[in-house]
Structure formats: C-alpha cells, structure tokens
Amino acid sequence: xxxxxxEKRRIFIVLGAFVALGxxxxxxxxxxxxxxxxxLVFGILAMSLDLLLGFTGLASLGHAAYFGVASxxxxxxxxxxxxxxxxAAFQWADSLGLGLFYIFIFGLVVALxxxxxxxxxxxxxxxxxxxMITLSLAMVIWGLAYRWSAVTEGDNGINVLGRPSLFGISLxxxxxxxxxxxxxxxxxxxxxxxxxxxxxxxxxxxxxxxxERMQMLGYNIWLHKYLAFIIAGVFSxxxxxxxxxxxxxxxxxxxxxxxxxxxxxxxxxxxPATLVGPVIGSAIIRSLQQFIxxxxxxWPLILGAIYIITIMLGRLYGVEGILGLFGKFRKxxxxxxxxxx
Amino acid sequence: MxxxxxxxxxxxxxxxxxxxxxxxxxxxxxxxxxxxMRIVNLAHAAFFxxxxxxxxxxxxxxxxxxxxxxxxxxxxSWTLLYFAWRGLNAYVAPRHAALALLLAYIVLETLCSLAWxxxxxxxxxxxxxxxxxxxxxxxGMMAAIVVALAIAxxxxxxxxxxxxxxxxxxxxxxxxxxxGFAFILQDGSLYTWGGDNFMxxxxxxxxxxxxxxxxxxxxxxxxxxxxxxxxxxxxFLGIERTRLGAIMRAAVxxxxxxxxxxxxxxxxxxxxxxxxxxxxxxxxxxxxxxxxVYPGLDFEILPYAxxxxxxxxxGSLGGAVLGSIVVGFIENFxxxxxxxxxxxxxxxxxxxxxxxxxxxxxxxx
Numbered sequence: 001x002x003x004x005x006x007e008k009r010r011i012f013i014v015l016g017a018f019v020a021l022g023x024x025x026x027x028x029x030x031x032x033x034x035x036x037x038x039x040l041v042f043g044i045l046a047m048s049l050d051l052l053l054g055f056t057g058l059a060s061l062g063h064a065a066y067f068g069v070a071s072x073x074x075x076x077x078x079x080x081x082x083x084x085x086x087x088a089a090f091q092w093a094d095s096l097g098l099g100l101f102y103i104f105i106f107g108l109v110v111a112l113x114x115x116x117x118x119x120x121x122x123x124x125x126x127x128x129x130x131x132m133i134t135l136s137l138a139m140v141i142w143g144l145a146y147r148w149s150a151v152t153e154g155d156n157g158i159n160v161l162g163r164p165s166l167f168g169i170s171l172x173x174x175x176x177x178x179x180x181x182x183x184x185x186x187x188x189x190x191x192x193x194x195x196x197x198x199x200x201x202x203x204x205x206x207x208x209x210x211x212e213r214m215q216m217l218g219y220n221i222w223l224h225k226y227l228a229f230i231i232a233g234v235f236s237x238x239x240x241x242x243x244x245x246x247x248x249x250x251x252x253x254x255x256x257x258x259x260x261x262x263x264x265x266x267x268x269x270x271x272p273a274t275l276v277g278p279v280i281g282s283a284i285i286r287s288l289q290q291f292i293x294x295x296x297x298x299w300p301l302i303l304g305a306i307y308i309i310t311i312m313l314g315r316l317y318g319v320e321g322i323l324g325l326f327g328k329f330r331k332x333x334x335x336x337x338x339x340x341x
Numbered sequence: 342m343x344x345x346x347x348x349x350x351x352x353x354x355x356x357x358x359x360x361x362x363x364x365x366x367x368x369x370x371x372x373x374x375x376x377x378m379r380i381v382n383l384a385h386a387a388f389f390x391x392x393x394x395x396x397x398x399x400x401x402x403x404x405x406x407x408x409x410x411x412x413x414x415x416x417x418s419w420t421l422l423y424f425a426w427r428g429l430n431a432y433v434a435p436r437h438a439a440l441a442l443l444l445a446y447i448v449l450e451t452l453c454s455l456a457w458x459x460x461x462x463x464x465x466x467x468x469x470x471x472x473x474x475x476x477x478x479x480x481g482m483m484a485a486i487v488v489a490l491a492i493a494x495x496x497x498x499x500x501x502x503x504x505x506x507x508x509x510x511x512x513x514x515x516x517x518x519x520x521g522f523a524f525i526l527q528d529g530s531l532y533t534w535g536g537d538n539f540m541x542x543x544x545x546x547x548x549x550x551x552x553x554x555x556x557x558x559x560x561x562x563x564x565x566x567x568x569x570x571x572x573x574x575x576x577f578l579g580i581e582r583t584r585l586g587a588i589m590r591a592a593v594x595x596x597x598x599x600x601x602x603x604x605x606x607x608x609x610x611x612x613x614x615x616x617x618x619x620x621x622x623x624x625x626x627x628x629x630x631x632x633x634v635y636p637g638l639d640f641e642i643l644p645y646a647x648x649x650x651x652x653x654x655x656g657s658l659g660g661a662v663l664g665s666i667v668v669g670f671i672e673n674f675x676x677x678x679x680x681x682x683x684x685x686x687x688x689x690x691x692x693x694x695x696x697x698x699x700x701x702x703x704x705x706x
Contacts, residue, residue, distance in 0.1 A: 132650070257643075303524055315514060
C-alpha cells in the first residue's frame with residue numbers, strides 16, 4: 001500500500017509527532033491537557049469532513065449533524081434512566097467493563113442511520129444546492145435538540161455523570177482519557193488513511209476531478225458519493241461520542257451551525273485533501289478559542305474576523321491551507337498538477 | 342393528527358400567505374444574488390436580523406425616551422474619524438492611512454482602558470440598552486424601513502466591493518467569507534443589543550384584526566402580503582421592463598459580451614448585492630413585528646430561505662414566489678397538523694423536488 005519512500009517518511013513524521021505528543025502531554029498542566037484532548041476530538045471531526053470536502057469535492061456545511069446525533073445519543077443512553085432497555089443494557093455492559101464499546105456502537109449506529117438518511121436526501125443535489133441542503137438538515141438536528149425537550153432536555157442540555165471505565169481502567173481523570181482519545185484518534189487516522197489510499201478513495205478523487213469522465217468509465221457516481229457521505233458521517237459520530245465523554249455535557253449550542261462552519265474552516269485552513277492538515281486546523285482554531293476566551297467572550301465575532309482575514313490573505317498570496325504554505329516555501333516554482341481533459 | 346374545519350383552513354391559508362410574504366422578501370434577495378454572481382450569501386439572513394435590530398434602534402431614537410448624549414458622542418466620533426481618514430489620505434496612500442488609523446486605534450484603546458478606565462471602542466459603538474417601544478406610527482415605521490434599508494445596502498456593497506469581488510469563483514472561500522460576516526453581524530448585534538427577545542411594535546392602523554365572515558384576520562399580515570406583492574411586482578417589472586433590468590440581464594447571461602459593449606459589470610454586481618441586502622432588510626423590518634428580533638433568528642430562518650430557493654430554483658424570481666408559497670403553506674399547515682414534525686415536514690417536498698429536478702423547479706443550475 002505504501003508505495004514510495006517519501007510517503008513512508010511522511011508517515012513516520014506524523015506518527016513520530018503523535019508519539020511525541022503522547023509523551024509530552026502528561027507533563028503539561030490541566031488546561032493544556034484538556035486542550036490537547038479537545039484538539040484531537042475536533043481533529044477527527046475535521047478529518048471526517050475532509051473525506052467529503054477534500055477527497056470527494058462535496059462541500060458539506062452540516063457536518064455537525066452527525067457529530068450532534070452521536071453526542072446526544074451518548075448522553076441520552078448514559079443518563080435516561082426511564083428508558084429501561086437502553087439504560088439497563090448500558091449498565092450491564094458497564095458492569096462488564098464494556099460500557100465504552102456499547103456507547104460507541106450505539107452512537108455510531110445512530111450517526112450512520114442519520115448519515116444514510118440525510119445523504120439519501122442530499123447527494124442528488126449538486127454544487128451550492130448540496131451546501132444548502134446539508135446546512136438545512138443540520139439545522140433540523142439543532143431544532144430537534146433545542147425543541148424536543150422530552151428527550152434532549154432542550155436548552156438546558158444534558159449533564160453526564162462520569163465516564164464509563166474501559167476494562168476496569170478508570171478514565172475519569174485527564175491523563176487516561178487523553179490516552180484513550182489519542183488511541184481512538186490514531187485508529188481513525190489509520191482507517192481514514194487506508195480509506196483514501198484504497199481504490200475506493202482513488203475513485204472519489206477521480207470523481208472530484210472529472211465527474212463526467214468517471215461516469216463514462218462506468219463508475220456509479222451516486223453510490224460512491226453516498227458511501228463517502230455515510231463513512232464521513234460515521235467518523236464524525238466518533239468525534240461526537242468522544243466530545244460527550246470529554247465534556248460530560250451536551251447542549252444545543254454545541255451542534256449549531258458554528259460547529260459545522262468551524263469544521264469546514266479547519267479543513268480549509270489546514271489544507272483540503274490531506275489528512276494531517278485538518279488536524280493542524282483544529283489545533284489552531286481550538287487553541288485560539290481557548291486562549292481568546294480567557295480575555296474576551298466574543299468568540300463568534302473573532303472567529304468571523306479570522307475566517308475573513310485568513311481567506312482573503314490566502315487568496316492574495318494564492319496559498320491553499322497551512323500545508324500548502326509549507327509546500328510553497330519548499331518549491332516556489334512548482335506548478336499545481338492540473339489534469340487535462 | 343387533528344382534523345381541520347373549513348374556517349381553520351381559511352385562517353391557516355391566510356397565515357401561510359403572510360408567512361410566505363416574509364419568506365419571499367428573504368429568499369428573493371438570495372436568489373437574485375446567486376442568479377447574477379453565483380454566490381450563496383450565507384450572511385443573507387444576518388442582514389435580515391441586523392435590519393430588525395436597526396429598526397428597533399431607530400424606534401428607540403425617535404419614539405423612545407432614549408438619552409441622546411451617547412448618540413451625539415457617537416456622531417461626533419464617526420465624524421472625526423471621517424475627517425481623520427480624509428486628512429490622512431491627502432498625504433499618504435490609502436493602505437498606509439488605514440494602517441496609521443489602526444495603530445492609532447490600538448494605542449488609544451490601550452491608553453483609554455488603562456489610564457481612564459473606559460473602552461475607546463465604545464465611543465463609536467456606545468452600549469445603550471434599548472427597550473421595546475410602546476407606541477410607533479406608520480410614518481415612523483416607513484422611515485425605519487428606509488434607514489435600515491440604506492444601512493443594510495451599504496453593508497452589502499462594502500462586503501461585495503472589498504471581499505467577495507476579490508475571491509473569484511471559489512465556492513469554499515465565498516462560503517467561509519460570507520459565514521464569517523454572518524458571525525460578525527450576529528455576534529456584533531448580540532453585543533450591541535443584548536440577548537433579549539424584542540418584538541417590534543405594529544403601527545396604528547395595522548395592529549388590529551379585521552373581522553371578515555366571522556373570521557378574525559390580523560391586518561398586519563395583510564400588510565406583509567401587500568409589501569411582498571409590491572416588491573415582487575417591482576422586481577419583475579424592474580428586471581423585465583426597464584433598461585437597467587436589461588443591463589442586469591445582459592450582465593448575467595454573458596458577462597464578457599456585456600463588458601464588450603461597455604457595461605460595467607462590476608457596478609452591476611455591486612448593485613445586485615446591495616439590492617439583495619435591501620430585500621433581506623425589508624423582510625427583517627417588516628418581519629420583526631411578526632417573528633420578533635432575537636439572537637439566533639438568522640440561522641433559524643436561513644433553512645427556510647434555502648428551502649424556498651431549493652424548491653423554486655436559484656436565480657429565478659418566479660421560483661422564489663412559488664417556493665415561498667409552498668414553504669409558507671407547508672410550515673403553517675404542518676405545524677397545525679403535526680406540531681412535532683413541522684421542521685421535518687419542510688424537507689419532504691425538498692427531497693421530492695431534488696429527486697425530480699436537482700436544480701429546483703425553475704433553477705438555472
């Protein structure tokens with residue numbers, strides 16, 4: 001699968017960076033530890049969106065929907081005691097030390113179901129119509145979280161008391177939970193890497209570049225896009241489940257349009273069609289949010305300004321994302337590959 | 342599911358039409374901007390909300406017992422800023438003047454907050470709590486609409502001229518920039534006017550219900566329908582029958598040829614963007630007495646506008662009329678019949694339309 005030396009070296013650099021992160025984080029203070037965990041959680045969200053945006057060329061502005069349903073599902077099955085079946089099953093699984101697996105399976109199945117349904121509605125739409133319909137569907141999820149208070153507690157949000165243990169190892173404190181998140185993150189990264197390097201992933205890139213040609217070659221465009229949409233939704237669900245476990249609280253503002261827009265911006269900032277780029281974008285955005293929130297509470301205002309400034313600067317200097325910036329420094333005269341025909 | 346009596350159906354239809362009127366005002370601007378510039382303006386609903394707040398502010402200044410001092414200070418500050426800008430421009434290039442003003446701002450902001458304990462920023466945007474005004478009159482409302490329209494149109498022109506025009510045809514950049522402006526407008530409004538839910542008052546002849554055949558019909562809703570019909574007729578005639586409209590259509594259909602025969606397509610685009618913002622602002626002021634004005638209204642109503650243009654097709658005025666009526670009826674009847682599912686009911690026709698024609702009924706693709 002790994003063809004050339006440069007690719008191998010890149011994988012080693014990335015893995016080395018994460019090993020270093022795992023080694024350094026325990027020595028940071030609590031604030032930084034939770035920040036790193038948060039970056040990893042949103043990194044998964046951004047990478048999953050990149051499967052759609054970067055690799056398939058579908059700009060979804062509603063990716064927080066699957067994040068949202070998964071995080072709400074997690075919170076609901078952990079707290080709704082009057083839903084006898086799910087709660088009893090959770091307690092039973094938790095007593096065996098498998099509570100986390102139960103949560104993940106449940107959350108991911110729900111995210112998959114929603115992605116399958118929404119994808120079915122959205123994939124037919126092309127271009128900006130796709131963007132509008134995904135945004136609207138995500139607002140439906142927000143509306144459910146906000147208005148269906150019998151299940152979602154409405155505006156108050158759901159408080160989760162404690163994380164389930166993993167084979168008897170408690171994840172309550174920051175360090176074990178960080179390692180757990182890192183492990184899930186690396187598994188997701190590995191799976192997504194395999195996905196984009198697989199023939200299926202290559203086909204998606206082909207669809208992004210020349211849809212008509214791929215159609216002519218006999219590929220089922222609709223099915224490929226649909227499957228990519230579902231897979232991205234499931235990975236987004238992983239980050240949703242992790243978010244509930246990390247934050248121990250979900251409320252409608254978590255899954256608002258701003259989350260979808262942030263994810264989109266993380267991808268655009270880091271560089272689309274790379275897997276590491278969105279994680280860098282996530283690191284930048286989440287760190288900025290945490291540090292700026294110490295001084296001023298107007299995060300959306302500042303975020304909006306950051307969007308505009310970054311995009312305008314990127315346009316001015318013709319750079320695509322942070323990774324694009326590195327590439328520009330390394331080989332300034334290289335022309336971007338443009339497939340003809 | 343409840344059954345509806347005939348009178349209920351009549352009243353619901355009336356409500357649906359008035360709802361459709363506001364949706365049309367919002368969605369026609371979106372559709373117009375897309376038709377000409379191929380931009381989905383995600384800040385569009387933010388203009389809607391912002392205009393509502395502007396009207397509220399304006400009512401407070403005119404009818405409320407608002408102290409005028411902060412407003413005078415604001416006026417003086419902006420005037421001084423304007424003259425500083427003019428003065429600097431006489432000596433240095435605009436970008437250096439902007440840089441100088443920015444530096445001066447940072448220095449003054451630091452100085453003011455450290456030495457005198459107030460925010461320099463607040464000289465320009467004074468933090469004056471607004472109250473719902475009890476009594477307004479019809480001319481006051483019209484004046485508020487005009488002011489809100491002018492400011493919204495200026496904002497729209499600013500965004501188009503200095504940001505969107507430089508982006509070219511990159512959808513992702515356009516989306517992020519317009520959503521950036523949506524966040525700025527939304528959060529700036531929250532900062533300026535606070536998080537309360539304000540209801541703009543309805544002026545005198547409109548704040549009653551007419552009783553027709555024993556049905557009680559609020560007159561304000563009729564007013565909303567009239568405004569929408571007038572705007573729709575104006576847009577249609579303006580685009581189809583006037584020279585200006587012909588120029589606009591030429592700039593849409595074949596920009597290169599239009600430039601070739603001496604049409605300044607840049608100006609046309611800026612005008613279109615201003616008109617779009619203006620339509621949203623009309624909807625915001627008229628709808629502010631109907632939906633209320635509160636933070637988050639913009640992103641709540643944006644999906645409805647999208648539903649309208651997805652059903653009707655982007656870039657088509659007739660599509661916007663049809664789409665807003667469809668969405669208005671579905672929303673009102675859906676809420677009456679299945680209260681829990683109304684948000685979902687909206688997406689059923691969207692899914693059907695997309696399955697038949699992915700670019701909407703009258704869409705240009």
